Amino acid sequence: MASKESFVVDVTSDTCESSLVGGKAKNLWRLSGLVDGTCARVPAWFCITTEAFSCFVQENGLSHTLLRVNSEKLSTSAERIESAIMKADLPAMLREQIKSRLTVPPFRDSYVAVRSSGTDEDSASHSFAGQFETFLFQRGLDAVLECVKRCWCSCFSERVMSHRMECGMSTVDLKMAVVVQVMVNSTSSGVSFSRHPLKPLSSDCVLVEAVYGLGEGLVGGELVADRYEVSRSDGKVVTEVEKKVEMMVCGEGGGVVKVPVPLERQREAVLQPDQVTHIGRLLQDLEERLGTPQDFEWAYEGGDLYCLQTRPVVTLPPSCFFDLSVPGKVASLWDNSNIVESYSGVTSPLTFSFVSYAYEQVYTLTLLAAGVPASVVKGYKLHLQNMLGLVRGNVYYNLMNWYRCLMCIPVGDTSKFMETMMGVKQGLDPELEAQLGRIKDSTPKYSLWTKVAVVAGMLHKIYRIDSLVDGFFQNFNKHYSRALDTDFYSLSLTEQVDYVRHLYQDVLGHWEVPIYNDTYVMLFFGLVKKLVSKYLAGSPDEATALQNDLLCGQGDVESTEPTKMLMKIAEYVDTWEYEGLRTWFLSCKGEVLCLLGEEVARVNATRHKATSVSLHTPGSGLRQRKKPSSSPASDLSATPPQDALWQAKMNTIAAIQRFLNKYGFRCINELKLEESTLHDDPGFVVDMVAGYVRTRSYSVADMEKRELEIRGKAEGVVKSTLRWPQRVLFNWVLFHARRAVKHRENLRFSRTKLFGVFRTLFRAIGHNLVQLHLLKDRQDVFYLTVEEICAFVDGRAVSTDLAGLVELRRREYDEYRKGLSPPERFMLRGACGPYFLFPQLLDDLNLLKQHESNASLDPNVLRGTPCCPGVVEGVVRVVTSIKETEGLNGEILVTAKTDPGWVPLYPLCSGLVIERGSLLSHSAVVARELGLPTIVSVSGGLMKRLKTGMRVCMDGGKGTVTLLGEDQAVDSGLK
Numbered sequence: 001m002a003s004k005e006s007f008v009v010d011v012t013s014d015t016c017e018s019s020l021v022g023g024k025a026k027n028l029w030r031l032s033g034l035v036d037g038t039c040a041r042v043p044a045w046f047c048i049t050t051e052a053f054s055c056f057v058q059e060n061g062l063s064h065t066l067l068r069v070n071s072e073k074l075s076t077s078a079e080r081i082e083s084a085i086m087k088a089d090l091p092a093m094l095r096e097q098i099k100s101r102l103t104v105p106p107f108r109d110s111y112v113a114v115r116s117s118g119t120d121e122d123s124a125s126h127s128f129a130g131q132f133e134t135f136l137f138q139r140g141l142d143a144v145l146e147c148v149k150r151c152w153c154s155c156f157s158e159r160v161m162s163h164r165m166e167c168g169m170s171t172v173d174l175k176m177a178v179v180v181q182v183m184v185n186s187t188s189s190g191v192s193f194s195r196h197p198l199k200p201l202s203s204d205c206v207l208v209e210a211v212y213g214l215g216e217g218l219v220g221g222e223l224v225a226d227r228y229e230v231s232r233s234d235g236k237v238v239t240e241v242e243k244k245v246e247m248m249v250c251g252e253g254g255g256v257v258k259v260p261v262p263l264e265r266q267r268e269a270v271l272q273p274d275q276v277t278h279i280g281r282l283l284q285d286l287e288e289r290l291g292t293p294q295d296f297e298w299a300y301e302g303g304d305l306y307c308l309q310t311r312p313v314v315t316l317p318p319s320c321f322f323d324l325s326v327p328g329k330v331a332s333l334w335d336n337s338n339i340v341e342s343y344s345g346v347t348s349p350l351t352f353s354f355v356s357y358a359y360e361q362v363y364t365l366t367l368l369a370a371g372v373p374a375s376v377v378k379g380y381k382l383h384l385q386n387m388l389g390l391v392r393g394n395v396y397y398n399l400m401n402w403y404r405c406l407m408c409i410p411v412g413d414t415s416k417f418m419e420t421m422m423g424v425k426q427g428l429d430p431e432l433e434a435q436l437g438r439i440k441d442s443t444p445k446y447s448l449w450t451k452v453a454v455v456a457g458m459l460h461k462i463y464r465i466d467s468l469v470d471g472f473f474q475n476f477n478k479h480y481s482r483a484l485d486t487d488f489y490s491l492s493l494t495e496q497v498d499y500v501r502h503l504y505q506d507v508l509g510h511w512e513v514p515i516y517n518d519t520y521v522m523l524f525f526g527l528v529k530k531l532v533s534k535y536l537a538g539s540p541d542e543a544t545a546l547q548n549d550l551l552c553g554q555g556d557v558e559s560t561e562p563t564k565m566l567m568k569i570a571e572y573v574d575t576w577e578y579e580g581l582r583t584w585f586l587s588c589k590g591e592v593l594c595l596l597g598e599e600v601a602r603v604n605a606t607r608h609k610a611t612s613v614s615l616h617t618p619g620s621g622l623r624q625r626k627k628p629s630s631s632p633a634s635d636l637s638a639t640p641p642q643d644a645l646w647q648a649k650m651n652t653i654a655a656i657q658r659f660l661n662k663y664g665f666r667c668i669n670e671l672k673l674e675e676s677t678l679h680d681d682p683g684f685v686v687d688m689v690a691g692y693v694r695t696r697s698y699s700v701a702d703m704e705k706r707e708l709e710i711r712g713k714a715e716g717v718v719k720s721t722l723r724w725p726q727r728v729l730f731n732w733v734l735f736h737a738r739r740a741v742k743h744r745e746n747l748r749f750s751r752t753k754l755f756g757v758f759r760t761l762f763r764a765i766g767h768n769l770v771q772l773h774l775l776k777d778r779q780d781v782f783y784l785t786v787e788e789i790c791a792f793v794d795g796r797a798v799s800t801d802l803a804g805l806v807e808l809r810r811r812e813y814d815e816y817r818k819g820l821s822p823p824e825r826f827m828l829r830g831a832c833g834p835y836f837l838f839p840q841l842l843d844d845l846n847l848l849k850q851h852e853s854n855a856s857l858d859p860n861v862l863r864g865t866p867c868c869p870g871v872v873e874g875v876v877r878v879v880t881s882i883k884e885t886e887g888l889n890g891e892i893l894v895t896a897k898t899d900p901g902w903v904p905l906y907p908l909c910s911g912l913v914i915e916r917g918s919l920l921s922h923s924a925v926v927a928r929e930l931g932l933p934t935i936v937s938v939s940g941g942l943m944k945r946l947k948t949g950m951r952v953c954m955d956g957g958k959g960t961v962t963l964l965g966e967d968q969a970v971d972s973g974l975k
Contacts, residue, residue: 022117230280328830371454549714553707570692665756870933
């Protein structure tokens with residue numbers, strides 16, 4: 001039994017721990033000690049502790065009831081718990097203690113507020129603002145006791161329990177304290193923030209909001225408030241007075257009622273200037289003494305200022321964060337242009353750790369290959385380890401390290417070419433560089449002889465690029481073939497980790513050629529851009545469009561082959577002599593998948609005998625059976641195996657199986673190791689083929705013809721504009737640019753294949769960890785890092801609780817997925833980690849806000865980077881994920897970002913508009929190869945401005961999307 005003294009505490013108590021009195025009471029206790037009564041007062045209060053609640057539960061035998069929270073039926077659980085609490089009797093000792101408090105001044109002669117005080121409430125990490133119950137203007141013992149029980153009930157309400165589960169907080173053994181406080185019958189009241197919540201980085205702004213009467217309508221969002229911004233440095237006040245029609249006051253019998261504001265006061269300022277200044281000074285003092293930005297509720301009665309409660313602003317860091325002497329001053333620049341195409345959205349810890357190491361290893365090889373001395377490269381190790389960063393689960397370029405590493409290369413300034421390849425919307429201009437530090441001043445100095453040697457070496461590699469690429473593929477294909485023939489699931493953990501290290505050393509450790517080729521691309525792609533701008537185009541948009549057209553139709557790009565392979569399957573299905581095959585394929589997806597599953601099982605069972613199955617192409621295998629030997633049957637179950645329709649069906653299934661055998665490692669977000677592959681979900685392949693059949697968008701010849709027409713027209717411009725000597729030089733540069741871009745795409749496809757191998761290998765590691773009861777599911781392995789896995793196997797792990805680590809990260813990453821996405825580009829000062837905890841800070845640091853607001857002078861025109869020409873007028877399909885593209889049928893596809901896994905969708909749309917990306921992003925390159933009108937890097941809020949079904953006109957040559965307006969919109973039939 002709890003002692004009598006433990007049931008109630010007040011301002012005179014020596015300590016007030018949250019576990020005993022809850023967050024609200026603890027903050028009141030601290031506030032009472034900080035406000036001395038001369039500048040403001042805290043209304044008298046006492047707190048009914050959590051021990052009182054525990055005693056209530058124990059005496060009424062409610063422990064089992066409170067533990068039975070059904071996560072699937074929160075509403076039912078809440079009703080059951082509320083009924084049990086309200087029917088139960090309060091302990092006599094508790095009733096007496098509350099009664100003794102209410103019968104003495106100032107409680108005896110006053111209305112009181114009865115407020116919940118949860119043990120997690122108003123803490124530095126969780127506020128639970130407005131989620132627990134509060135009862136105002138209560139009087140009398142019976143009324144207060146009933147409110148106490150209702151406060152306890154609110155601890156188990158549906159909204160509170162849902163919030164706790166979303167935050168990964170416990171839903172058992174919950175306790176609630178209750179604050180009883182003398183009511184302030186205020187003439188004005190409000191809420192203030194020591195830091196402006198919409199300007200979190202502003203160090204000079206206190207925000208005050210005020211209403212007439214009680215503040216309940218303001219915190220509940222029901223009333224309009226005046227707004228005051230107080231300068232912390234000089235006390236100046238900026239006032240925004242609103243029309244206030246209603247206010248809340250005490251009712252005749254208690255409680256709160258809403259009444260009209262007298263007409264003559266509706267447009268008057270609620271507060272006088274000296275009152276605003278008074279609140280501002282008090283709030284600054286509270287922040288300084290409490291150490292965190294404060295959310296402060298106050299009220300004026302009879303000219304006196306009352307402090308009702310204060311709590312930390314959980315969306316902002318502690319006050320010392322704003323003092324650069326604590327986090328530091330070194331600047332860093334973050335940008336996710338281009339890389340967002342490969343690592344869209346939140347990325348798993350394992351993928352990031354793998355990619356981060358790969359970038360370090362590959363770009364170390366890059367610097368050495370570019371002629372940077374080994375001693376210099378060693379000094380750049382820290383920069384090479386931090387080429388990438390993970391911002392709230394999203395992969396970003398740490399751009400300052402990219403600039404530093406590229407600028408240490410002996411020859412030329414490669415930063416501009418790098419910006420073009422990355423597609424950044426803002427270069428390192430002099431003003432920005434001045435803020436970030438003079439990078440160039442710290443780069444190594446090289447002799448003329450060194451520079452000449454490096455240039456000669458680069459030219460020699462460019463001259464030999466074809467043979468270097470061939471050599472790369474020989475080494476890659478050797479190891480790739482061996483990996484495909486290895487059953488990773490049959491290996492032990494130590495063997496699996498050894499295989500990871502083998503691939504690191506023998507494949508990633510020989511990744512110089514893709515880097516040589518990237519240099520090749522940077523050089524000649526940039527030269528084409530300069531020559532086109534100087535001699536062939538009158539405006540930047542025209543130059544970009546012509547450059548894209550000249551690079552179109554290169555052919556022999558492996559990343560387009562999967563789409564072409566599917567189109568050939570669709571052509572077979574649609575052009576088979578009898579209609580039965582088309583009808584069956586479009587209407588019987590379940591049966592198609594069932595037969596496909598049987599075929600996959602058969603092929604896997606005879607894998608050792610079918611060594612050449614993956615080398616077949618669907619085109620030849622399907623076309624030779626185009627004419628059936630007998631008439632089709634309508635019912636598969638009654639169709640004998642030798643029937644022509646059955647044979648056509650099995651031809652189709654076999655062709656899809658060959659596709660999966662060759663490209664089944666591919667998936668949406670295919671460079672994210674945690675993603676499911678086409679092997680896992682072949683339904684996507686079936687849907688794509690069905691889409692091509694339904695829209696009859698499967699003519700590879702027509703697609704290639706359009707590409708060549710675009711390219712031929714652009715070459716005609718070159719021929720008619722440039723004289724013979726200029727044309728010879730230009731065509732030589734263009735030849736190298738085309739070759740470099742083709743090599744780049746094919747080399748990138750090798751990267752995709754390698755990631756497929758690593759995906760299978762890490763899944764196998766996860767399987768073994770499940771077998772050892774160290775993880776619950778194979779996919780949990782992706783919440784660990786590569787180093788953590790290796791350290792665990794080697795005996796170097798600092799924690800062996802892998803399942804606990806996974807659960808911790810899962811909750812953290814779930815919050816990232818639900819929260820505000822970081823901006824595309826931002827700059828930080830000092831330690832980066834503290835910024836990443838607060839998404840509002842990152843949003844306030846967005847360097848492209850002005851760029852986005854100035855994107856177009858015409859509000860009906862959105863502008864981006866033209867990638868492939870063509871004018872398309874039609875309705876848009878706006879999607880945030882590939883799951884929303886089902887039934888795509890000739891609309892203009894609009895999305896925030898894509899990756900290579902989206903390519904099969906391209907033949908199903910009439911145009912492609914992407915919010916992110918660059919001229920050399922995969923989306924741009926493949927779209928040019930397929931001749932699909934495309935615009936990337938669209939500013940002006942593309943995903944917010946456009947909605948599915950709106951009619952637009954997109955010009956892929958000019959990079960414009962024009963909204964045609966309500967009167968010109970059509971009903972697309974899409975919801």
